[in-house]
Amino acid sequence: MDFDLQALRGADRYKLLTALVIPRPIAWISTWGENGIANCAPFSFFNLVSDDPPLCAIGINARHDGQIKDTVRNIRHGREFVLNLVDEALARPMRVTGHEFAGDVSEFEMAGLTPVPGTRVRQPRIAEAAASLECVVNRLIAINERQELVIGEVVHLHVKDGVVDPTTLRVSEENYRPIGRLYGNRYCTTRDRFDLPADLPPLPASAPKGDA
DSSP: OOOOGGGSOHHHHHHHHHHHSOOBOOEEEEEEOTTSOEEEEEEOSEEEEEETTEEEEEEEEOOTTSOOOHHHHHHHHHSEEEEEEOBGGGHHHHHHHTSOOOTTSOHHHHHTOOEEEOSSSSSEEETTOSEEEEEEEEEEEEEETTEEEEEEEEEEEEEOTTTBOTTTOOBOTTTOOBEEEOSTTOEEEOOOOOOTTTTOOOOOTTSOOOOO
């Protein structure tokens, strides 16, 4: 089965791509609005793209009514943002903040979250988050009138006690349990983890064996 993506409606392209390219990490971005309202919203067109300098990239679409999202407006104005990571404990609050609230409504308040001042940036971080990456804008790229690509440089990192060993800098699989985005209302955990090739789960007898 083949698909000509240019011939598909935008909604169908989105449906196919977001259901196939999974799981995706979630960037839970927090900012201050020009009106002084603390804003946070989740985005799953996201990943790290470099470690030197440490860069992240987030694709942000317009609202369903075609207007730019508060997150984009706030990033354009302040040139900074905080990228909070979502674990299992915060899955429901994250989902709440994904609703398209009016600009004078704080997602922090709607989801029962606590804004905490940043260390290197003027934007708030989510106190309850397992980890928060303070970022300054490296560049903003307008893909089209509905989509913006935000590239940020991470300048400071907050991590909850117990998540990272201060000596080895290893992340605790027991204490850090992030979730990933699948499609629609579907998400996933990272509870099942394995090494390659040592403890790769066995394939069923009917599975193709692949090349040697």
